Amino acid sequence: MRKRTIILLVSLAMLIPSQVSLAKKETPPNARDFEVKYDGGPYEKVMAADQYRNELMKTESEERAFKDIYFERAKELYEKALLEDEMFIYGCLSYGFLNLWASTDAYLSKNKTLVKEAREKFNRAISLNRFCYDCYYYLAFLDTLEKDWDAALANLREYIRSENDDSYYHLLLGYIYASERGRPPQKADDEFELAKEEGTDPISVKWAIGQLKGKQKPRGVPPIRIPIPPRKEYFPKSVSMNIYVRDFVDKTGHEEIQKLRELLSSRIGEAIFRNNRFTLIEKSASQQEESANSLAFDSVLVGSLINADLMAKTLVCSIKVIYPQGGNILFSRQFEVPYRDKPMLAIADRDINRIVGEIEKNFIKSEGTVIQVSRDHVTVNLGTDHGIRPGYRGLVLEKASQIVLPRTRERITTEIYLGEILFEQIEEKVSKARILNPGRVTIEVGDLVRTK
DSSP states (O other): OHHHHHHHHHHHHHHHHHHHHHHHHOOOTTOOOOOOOTTOOHHHHHHHHHHHHHHHHHSOTTOHHHHHHHHHHHHHHHHHHHHHOTTOHHHHHHHHHHHHHHHHSTTGGGOTTHHHHHHHHHHHHHHHOTTOHHHHHHHHHHHHHTTOHHHHHHHHHHHGGGTOOOHHHHHHHHHHHHHSTTOOHHHHHHHHHHHHHHOOSHHHHHHHHHHHHHOSOOSSOOOOOOOOOOOOOOOOSOSSEEEEEOOOEEOSOOHHHHHHHHHHHHHHHHHHHHOSSEEEOOHHHHHHHHHHOGGGSSEEEEEEEEEEETTTTEEEEEEEEEOTTTOOEEEEEEEEEEOBOSSSOBOOHHHHHHHHHHHHHHSOOOEEEEEEEETTEEEESOOGGGTOOTTOEEEEEEEEEEEEOTTTOOEEEEEEEEEEEEEEEEOSSOEEEEEOSOSOOOOOTTOEEEEO
16 A cells, blocks of 8 residues: 555656646736737837837736746847847847846846846947937936946936936936935935926826925835837838839831930930939849839830931930839920931930930929828828829938937937838829838828928
8 A cells, every 4th residue: 555655656746847847838828919010020029029028017016927928028029139130229229128127126136137138238229329318328227226326327417418308317317316325315306306397107207206205215216218119210212213214216217216216215314323313223123123013113214206307417206204003194295306427326415414304303302291191091281282293202201319419519310211102192282192111101190201
């Protein structure tokens, strides 16, 4: 009997570890799962990681299994994104924030490498762009956790160069003043008062009010500002209107004109190449793309020689610029072009430049604003009054945050392209345009539109 009992106990002991290990791997049934959408690139991976991070920050202290799952999933996605694009600044910053927040959590902070890993990510982002001022704020927070007050104040001085005088900055500065010995308590109260006045979210305002009422050393660290993700950047093939010049067609029937046909199309292509208004597409590339995708270029220049006076040495050519997919005519005009055949066949530069100049006048650069967004279309406050026609293209962009140069204090405004649109339905003052770039589109009302 005793022998059987011992065997049974040994068998149970062998089963228990495997059951425990399986339990560790099991996912709680209520755990949320976030899909990496669209193209599955680094940006989309980081957006999904941010969702896991946000769920992590909402979990209760006793929900340890959820904390482990959300932290590990976010960490895995950040790492995958940075493997694909190690220069993704926001990916570094957001991954650093994950580790920073975890280092303040009672359960997750048992991992003693979190602060070090967070600091590495913030420093990496700064090495990629020294104007990434948010990283200085987060570094100051890390210094505060380690009670390195001088380093924290130095990083906050760098952060304030961005003139981003927000409530979280004042909360952290007030906390440092309240915690550091030798600082008058009034300085901390002044910062908490500013945080209360400038706060735009209830969390920071509530914490500031609590400190002003308590009049004692803060018991816990102030709330941390969550990083704001950038809008997904779009990289257009060209910021000016690209154009493909087809070989001209001879409709005159004269053998002498055949050589002029080739010469005229070649010279017009060269003039467009030198012109700053257009981007010329090479024929080798365009011929491959034309059959596969008519959206590969913005416009096609089609020319035909319709008449010729061999005695007067003049020819009449018809020039059209069309939108390749719909066939909308964007420009159409006939030109009389003189030529000479001695000592060699030639067309004067002034005549070529006259043709290209007339084409350029037709495509006026205009700027407007997105006034409505609906799925894959936008409404823009540009219409026929602004020279817009069906088939025109525009770029949507955001005036990004200003960079303040440290020495000169000069402000530089950067632009981020968000998408490309095709004008389809045109009225006098407004137009409806289709969004051409696939995947996640972050176009919003108020974004700038600039015609190509």
